[in-house]
Amino acid sequence: MSILSVANVSYSYEGTKKLIFENVNVDFEKGKIYSIIGKSGAGKTSLLSLIAGLDNCKDGNILYNDKSLNSIDKDNYRAKDIGVIFQGYNLLNNTSALENILLSMNISGVVVDDKKAYALELLNKVGIDNETAKRKVLKLSGGEQQRVAIARALSHNPDIIIADEPTGNLDNETESEILTILEQLAHKENKCIIIVTHSTKVAQFADETWGLTKGQLIFIKEHKETK
Numbered sequence: 001m002s003i004l005s006v007a008n009v010s011y012s013y014e015g016t017k018k019l020i021f022e023n024v025n026v027d028f029e030k031g032k033i034y035s036i037i038g039k040s041g042a043g044k045t046s047l048l049s050l051i052a053g054l055d056n057c058k059d060g061n062i063l064y065n066d067k068s069l070n071s072i073d074k075d076n077y078r079a080k081d082i083g084v085i086f087q088g089y090n091l092l093n094n095t096s097a098l099e100n101i102l103l104s105m106n107i108s109g110v111v112v113d114d115k116k117a118y119a120l121e122l123l124n125k126v127g128i129d130n131e132t133a134k135r136k137v138l139k140l141s142g143g144e145q146q147r148v149a150i151a152r153a154l155s156h157n158p159d160i161i162i163a164d165e166p167t168g169n170l171d172n173e174t175e176s177e178i179l180t181i182l183e184q185l186a187h188k189e190n191k192c193i194i195i196v197t198h199s200t201k202v203a204q205f206a207d208e209t210w211g212l213t214k215g216q217l218i219f220i221k222e223h224k225e226t227k
């Protein structure tokens, strides 16, 4: 059963006539990685914003566990059910990696016995050791910042993680390491991972690839060899 369904969604920005996409349909399941590719300006980030509940569908519906996002508490959905990894990380630069995670946990209302130990555990899981965790984000490398962004997206243990160009500015080796983390989250921890990317390598790494072109979302490929 799909955890998230995009059903007949059409979208244009407020005050504009241009339809960014039209009648988009796609079902996302837990335990799988999906990639969405498409030219710059095709509407990939706009689609992720709708999925993340940051914007409302005007036509059609986005369903989380069969319930329309328009009918559920979107703040709660964003705080508990979905984790977002933005292009450019969107971390608080003057704050330590650890504090970034703790702040996010507080905003989401995460309840655990020892918040600091839990945050460090998440950071360790994505390859950030305790010493690095105490460093300000602006003193971390791009790859390290991306790991912190992943740990932050995981901090409220969401079912769905969406990532906009998660390996955009990273070297090949770091890109592979980040992809391995995302793969384990999908295949070992049963998360649903949706990645928007320009990278062929990232696209091929996914279990399914979809393409957004001329307002249509088209199924491109299932990558059985990655399983």
Ligand SMILES: Nc1ncnc2c1ncn2[C@@H]1O[C@H](COP(=O)(O)OP(=O)(O)OP(=O)(O)O)[C@@H](O)[C@H]1O
Residues within 6 Å of the ligand: 013, 014, 016, 020, 038, 039, 040, 041, 042, 043, 044, 045, 046, 047
């Ligand atoms: N707030 C906005 N108001 C009006 N138009 C917008 C807004 N944000 C984006 N657009 C337009 O919507 C279209 C889709 O943009 P979007 O950012 O979703 O594309 P994208 O596929 O993610 O591109 P890229 O790969 O370059 O990040 C573009 O033509 C863009 O100019």
